[in-house]
Amino acid sequence: MRILVTGGCGFIGSAFCRYIVEQTDWYVMNLSRSTYSATNVALDSVRNSDRYCFSKGDISDLHCLTHVLRKYSPDAIVHLAGESNVDLISPQKFLESNILGTNILLEATTDYWKSLPNEKKSRFRFILVSTVEVYGAFDYLKKFKEDSPYRPSSFYAASKAASEHLVWACGVGYNLPIIITNCSNNYGPYxxxxxxxxxxxxxxxxxxxxxxxxxxxxxRNWLHVDDHVKALILLLKFGQPLTKYNIGTSDxxxxxxxxxxxxxxxxxxxxxxxxxxxxxxxxxxxxxxxxNLRSSVDWSKIHQEMNWSPKxxxxxxxxxxxxxxxxxxxxxxxxxxxxxxxxxxxx
Ligand SMILES: NC(=O)c1ccc[n+]([C@@H]2O[C@H](COP(=O)([O-])OP(=O)(O)OC[C@H]3O[C@@H](n4cnc5c(N)ncnc54)[C@H](O)[C@@H]3O)[C@@H](O)[C@H]2O)c1
CATH class of the missing domain: 3.90.25.10 (UDP-galactose 4-epimerase, domain 1)
Incomplete structure (x- = not known):
């Protein structure tokens, strides 16, 4: 498997790259906008692996994406790049990265996917990593399910909900084999x-x-980042197109x-x-x-279908x-x- 991960210099993305290199025999290319000294260190252990490579680029750059996709020829894309600073008071950065950026990534991916031979085309997956925050606040009796209504209450959550709609529309309208995940608060190293x-x-x-x-x-519901990464790996292996999974814990x-x-x-x-x-x-x-006062998640679907549960x-x-x-x-x-x-x- 050759995986293209967007935002692989970030917290979850770097854990994903480390896992792929250290725990699988897959290849991973990290396409990310910026690198800082702190995030660079998070990738130190994989930097010299011949199964890891890095391409500095922006998901809003169609030319760059087209080039990277042709050159790397991935079997799947895990889309993590985005603006996740929930405290930004202007929606502009969320619009740029989470909505417009996702839109351009989808355009490049759809063109690339259409050009693939049939066997690789049917195996291909595009996973969007979204958040439980799209569901908004909840009452104390129930937890969010995959079909809970979207009720975002921050610009961040609204932009992630919008990116989900774009991705889902690409799956329904253009048959791109997409999967959407909604995960709870991650924590862990780096x-x-x-x-x-x-x-x-x-x-x-x-x-x-x-x-x-x-x-x-x-x-809040808390999920260790390595458990999150393992769930993404399972979805890359077994996830079916046009599906949505909540990923969380009982905590x-x-x-x-x-x-x-x-x-x-x-x-x-x-x-x-x-x-x-x-x-x-x-x-x-x-x-x-x-x-939101409360944000909790029902992850029974991924548990039942993929036998995933947090370790x-x-x-x-x-x-x-x-x-x-x-x-x-x-x-x-x-x-x-x-x-x-x-x-x-x-x-
Ligand atoms: N951290 C969490 O608890 C959590 C929970 C639910 C969902 N998510 C989602 O997971 C994803 C990753 O989260 P994270 O905590 O690792 O965030 P992060 O901020 O640590 O990493 C995001 C990465 O994306 C890159 N990036 C941003 N905009 C880009 C662009 N336009 N082009 C290329 N690269 C770009 C950044 O440089 C950074 O390396 C986000 O989309 C976020 O919405 C995170």
Whole structure:
């Protein structure tokens, strides 16, 4: 299998590239817009493999995409490139990457796919990685299913919903063999320190205040990035065209619960009595608008059809992640330098 992954320099994309090179005999090409020192390091272990290659490019560049597709001739595309900074207050960047970029990628992919010989054409898959945020907020009794209505409440979620519609329309209208996934909040190694879990770990390690939005009662579903990658691999192998899968876990936790668990873990792993228990560092700050109170997901379809279930419980995945950040201070310092630590925490 030759896989083209867009956005392979990002958090999920780099985990995907590492998995392909380290755990399969497949080939992977990473097409991504930008590389920063922190994300570069995430790909260090695969950079010299003859089954990995990188092409710096933008999914909005039709000429570049056409060239890459012809040259690399992938059997599948996993589309991860996108703007995912949920706190951007203008929709412009979401429109550019998530909607217009996806549209151009689809145009190039459809042309490429039509040119394939029949056998390769029928095996080809295009997977769009979307988010459970497209479903909006939910009540406390049910979880989102694949056919739950789209009710986005942020520009990010609206743009991801729009990209899903474009991808689905390509599948229905032009027979492109597409699959859409809606996954919950990912966490794991090499995640930007702008995101909740790495930010809390690094703040708590430095003995700095840990800001928590509102009362910390927003509930999120947490998925270890390696479990997510394994689900994508299964879909590449067995997923049927024109299908949609939720990917999540049974771990629905309030943000405050997540923050407290990190503090307790660090107290156990790196006791530091200079500032007492790390929970004391928690500071409640004004909440943001447009963020769902609860976001939970029913992933029984992928479980039943693909026999997928997450290997990590939140506690085991969190412990591994905290230990990874403890062992990789040089990496998270790079990530902090890049973000200048001025931006708010993203969940
Ligand atoms: N991280 C999560 O918890 C999560 C949850 C659900 C869905 N997703 C989706 O998964 C995808 C990847 O998420 P992530 O957390 O790895 O994000 P990320 O920001 O770490 O990575 C995104 C990558 O895409 C690249 N990119 C952005 N726009 C591009 C463009 N126009 N052309 C080429 N490359 C471009 C960026 O340079 C970056 O390397 C996103 O589409 C996101 O919506 C993420």
């Amino acid at each position: 995640q930007s320190t702008k995101k909740l879990i790495p930010r809390v770990i690094t703040k708590a390690l430095k003995g700095e205040k840990i800001p928590v939005y509102g009362k910390g009662d927003n509930i 629905d936790l309030t943000n405050l619960d997540v923050v407290k668990r990190i503090c307790h873990l660090l107290d156990k792993l790196v006791p530091d009595f200079s500032f007492g228990k790390r929970e004391k560092l928690i500071e409640f700050v004004k909440d943001r608008t447009g963020h 990590e419980s939140f506690d085991s995945g969190l412990e591994k992640t905290v230990k990874w950040y403890l062992e990789n201070e040089r990496w998270w310092q790079l990530s902090i330098d890049r973000e200048f630590n001025k931006s708010p925490i993203m969940v």
